Amino acid sequence: MVKYLFLFLSSFIFAQQSHSVDFKNCLGIITLNTQEKSISGQVNYEFEVLQSIDTIRIDAQKMAFENVKLNGEAVVYRNTGTQLQLISKFKKGKNKLEFDYKAFPKQALYFVGNFEGGSSAIASQIWTQGQGRYTSNWFPSFDDVNEKVIFKLQITFDKDYQVVSNGVLKAKIDSIKQTTWSYEMCKPMSSYLLMLAIGKYDKYTAKSKSGLPLEMYLEKEEAAKFETTYRHSVAIFDFLEKKIGVKYPWKVYRQIPVRDFLYAGMENTSSTIFSSRYVVDSIGFEDRSYTNVDAHELAHQWFGDLVTAESGTHHWLQEGFATYYALLAERDIKGDDYFYSKMYESAQQLKYASRTDTIPVLNAKASSLTFYQKGAWALFVLNEAIGDKAFAKAVKSYLKKHQYQSVTTNDFFEEIRKVSNFDLVSFSKVWLEDYRFNTQEANKLLLKNKMMQLLFEVESLKATPLIEKQDFFKKVLQSEVDSFVKKAIVNQLKSEKFKAKKELLELALATQDIAVRQIVAVSLPKISEDFRLEYETLLHDKSYQTQEIALYYLWKNFPEKRIDYLNQSKNWIGFNDYNLRTLWLSLALSTSDYLADKTVLINELIQYSSPNYEAITRQNALEKLVGFRLTNDEVLKNLVKAKTHHMWQFSKFGRDTIRKMLKEEGMKASFEHVLSELNEAEQFQLNRLLKEL
Numbered sequence: 001m002v003k004y005l006f007l008f009l010s011s012f013i014f015a016q017q018s019h020s021v022d023f024k025n026c027l028g029i030i031t032l033n034t035q036e037k038s039i040s041g042q043v044n045y046e047f048e049v050l051q052s053i054d055t056i057r058i059d060a061q062k063m064a065f066e067n068v069k070l071n072g073e074a075v076v077y078r079n080t081g082t083q084l085q086l087i088s089k090f091k092k093g094k095n096k097l098e099f100d101y102k103a104f105p106k107q108a109l110y111f112v113g114n115f116e117g118g119s120s121a122i123a124s125q126i127w128t129q130g131q132g133r134y135t136s137n138w139f140p141s142f143d144d145v146n147e148k149v150i151f152k153l154q155i156t157f158d159k160d161y162q163v164v165s166n167g168v169l170k171a172k173i174d175s176i177k178q179t180t181w182s183y184e185m186c187k188p189m190s191s192y193l194l195m196l197a198i199g200k201y202d203k204y205t206a207k208s209k210s211g212l213p214l215e216m217y218l219e220k221e222e223a224a225k226f227e228t229t230y231r232h233s234v235a236i237f238d239f240l241e242k243k244i245g246v247k248y249p250w251k252v253y254r255q256i257p258v259r260d261f262l263y264a265g266m267e268n269t270s271s272t273i274f275s276s277r278y279v280v281d282s283i284g285f286e287d288r289s290y291t292n293v294d295a296h297e298l299a300h301q302w303f304g305d306l307v308t309a310e311s312g313t314h315h316w317l318q319e320g321f322a323t324y325y326a327l328l329a330e331r332d333i334k335g336d337d338y339f340y341s342k343m344y345e346s347a348q349q350l351k352y353a354s355r356t357d358t359i360p361v362l363n364a365k366a367s368s369l370t371f372y373q374k375g376a377w378a379l380f381v382l383n384e385a386i387g388d389k390a391f392a393k394a395v396k397s398y399l400k401k402h403q404y405q406s407v408t409t410n411d412f413f414e415e416i417r418k419v420s421n422f423d424l425v426s427f428s429k430v431w432l433e434d435y436r437f438n439t440q441e442a443n444k445l446l447l448k449n450k451m452m453q454l455l456f457e458v459e460s461l462k463a464t465p466l467i468e469k470q471d472f473f474k475k476v477l478q479s480e481v482d483s484f485v486k487k488a489i490v491n492q493l494k495s496e497k498f499k500a501k502k503e504l505l506e507l508a509l510a511t512q513d514i515a516v517r518q519i520v521a522v523s524l525p526k527i528s529e530d531f532r533l534e535y536e537t538l539l540h541d542k543s544y545q546t547q548e549i550a551l552y553y554l555w556k557n558f559p560e561k562r563i564d565y566l567n568q569s570k571n572w573i574g575f576n577d578y579n580l581r582t583l584w585l586s587l588a589l590s591t592s593d594y595l596a597d598k599t600v601l602i603n604e605l606i607q608y609s610s611p612n613y614e615a616i617t618r619q620n621a622l623e624k625l626v627g628f629r630l631t632n633d634e635v636l637k638n639l640v641k642a643k644t645h646h647m648w649q650f651s652k653f654g655r656d657t658i659r660k661m662l663k664e665e666g667m668k669a670s671f672e673h674v675l676s677e678l679n680e681a682e683q684f685q686l687n688r689l690l691k692e693l
Helices: 002-020 220-229 233-244 291-300 316-334 336-353 368-386 388-402 409-419 424-431 439-446 450-459 466-477 483-492 498-510 514-523 529-540 544-557 559-569 579-590 599-608 615-627 633-643 648-662 667-677 680-691
Strands: 021-033 038-049 053-059 063-070 076-079 083-090 093-103 109-112 125-128 148-158 162-165 168-174 178-184 196-199 201-207 213-219 253-258 271-275 307-309 405-407
Touching: 002 021, 002 053, 038 053, 063 076, 063 083, 083 093, 125 253, 148 162, 148 196, 162 178, 162 201, 196 213, 196 253, 201 220, 213 220, 213 233, 233 291, 233 316, 233 388, 253 291, 271 291, 291 316, 307 316, 307 388, 316 336, 316 368, 316 409, 336 368, 336 439, 336 450, 336 483, 368 388, 368 409, 368 424, 368 439, 388 405, 388 409, 409 424, 439 450, 450 466, 450 483, 466 483, 466 498, 483 498, 483 514, 498 514, 498 529, 514 529, 514 544, 529 544, 529 559, 544 559, 544 579, 559 579, 579 599, 579 615, 599 615, 599 633, 615 633, 615 648, 633 648, 633 667, 633 680, 648 667, 648 680, 667 680
Parallel strands: 021 148, 213 253, 253 271, 307 405
Antiparallel strands: 021 038, 038 093, 053 083, 063 093, 076 083, 109 125, 125 196, 148 178, 162 196, 168 178, 201 213
16 A cells, blocks of 8 residues: 555656656766676756746666756755755746766666676677666656656767667767767657667668668677568568658667567667567578567657657557557568468457456556557557548547657547547447457458458367368368468367378478478477378478477487487577577487587586576576586576576576475585675575575
8 A cells, every 4th residue: 555655646746747847958978887887977957947846856766966056056955765856946947957976777777798808608788678667777867758858868988889879879989998979869758768778789771761861780790690680670661651651750760689688679769679589590580580579669669759658558559559550560561461360369369368357458557468469459440440541640640749748548539530430439448448358340350351261260160070171171281371371270180189180281291381380390299100201301491499399309209319310400509599509408418328428518508507698598508407407506606697687587587496496405505505606696695595495
């Protein structure tokens, strides 16, 4: 109760401030210290007092302040640990505030890799993630999304690195060891969209049809992956700018991949950050394309950055729109069948989720699935109901009218009412206020597509004996229909006896479609000898995911051929998370007659578990090391380091694994043995777990 009261009062106080004070411009002159993982500098704000007020607040989490001046004079201030509060009898008029600050952020700004050199396989980077009201951890700013400011940042850093921030790069000044980068926004934005990304990147440039500069970054060693990573980026930009009907609102657009990112991507104003897992070669592109994330984050430049949801209740105006327009962009690239298949998949997810998830779209506590996918479905329904022309006109008017401002659902609805008599009250009740998913209406829209009609026919046969539907399935598998339908057929075969479905599986493999063949690979954890040769062809598919599945199942099913499979795959690496290499090492270690001395293999797997690699690689390696009970001091230390990682999924894995191991005889003493070799934060986390016993 106290927690919610505090949140209410905080929101109320900021609402009061936004009526009394308007922050206009901000200049931040900052430096970063990689040894102590700190950020410091000078901040200058220009603001106007609209009505008398005695306290002005700036969010600032655990920061130190000096030289705080208002209009050139010292001012009384309070540092609460969460805010910088200026105490004075403020009257109407324009003001200038300046101060120095320093922070040691525990979140929102991340130092990744080893800036001191060494043999780390993970590149040294610094990057930020502000969404979730966290920018105030590294820069004194505003957690309230409704306070929009024109930001300018000057960042000084090691001259060997590229530094990226929001807006146009106005100046770049080199000194002997450092470079100062000056970035400027021209229009106001919410603080949560403020960003930094620093790394050893190469910059690639292009221009949109409208003449806007597009910048795409990659680490120097990843140059060969540029085309596949950014394959559709320019086309997506051109499509969305035309489809949305409003010129891209900023003067440049950048995309920067970073290591160990918290999400798939983040739509920082003018400069999107995305996860390096999407940096792929031509094989990786088949399973892990950046295309959808690319389109989603770009759409946010309009829906989220140009117009920002006033509160969490209206969050679907950001995520629903970005999800829907990303699918429209993919539809332009991949066709109608792809679009409808994705809408069908999300419809199925929403239908089953609504059995337990009772929170509707218009609720700040709604799930990501609801905000993103049901929000997109609501827009699809609305678009289809009023027609493309009216929908496009309303969206354009909505963006133009509310640009650089905060919005509510009613703001959007007002523009819909101007172009259509559509019953928005009923629409809102069904799609935004009811937690249930309207499957009947969704199916009507899906069935406008011929491929979907065939899919529904296939799905209607789930309870039909295989003998009665076999000929129909053969016909479909041999047709030119989209792979989505063929995958549905293979999925129906999972519970069938192998002899009965063998011919259909052979036809599925014969499609030479990577997605269909991958479903075959997944569907056969048990492989009979008379299908071994056909299944072995999956090892040669241009898909790291298929190769991983096929190698494991073949190794498991045919012990007498394990050495052949290991020799065939010994040079495989896979994605940039080493998925194939770590699998190969685990299988080689589990094959008793493969290599007499396995020390080299064990050491390599331990190396992949270290901080020299990204979290997903480390977790893959640690899972295998713990599973094979190859837990020396180095492995135990790496497990504790996992517990202190900034990615919550990896941290949770470390915590849960240590707890489980501590229940085993002798493991408490083993962990206590490595305590002295850990840093202070790691010791603290391990001691907490040891005290649970």
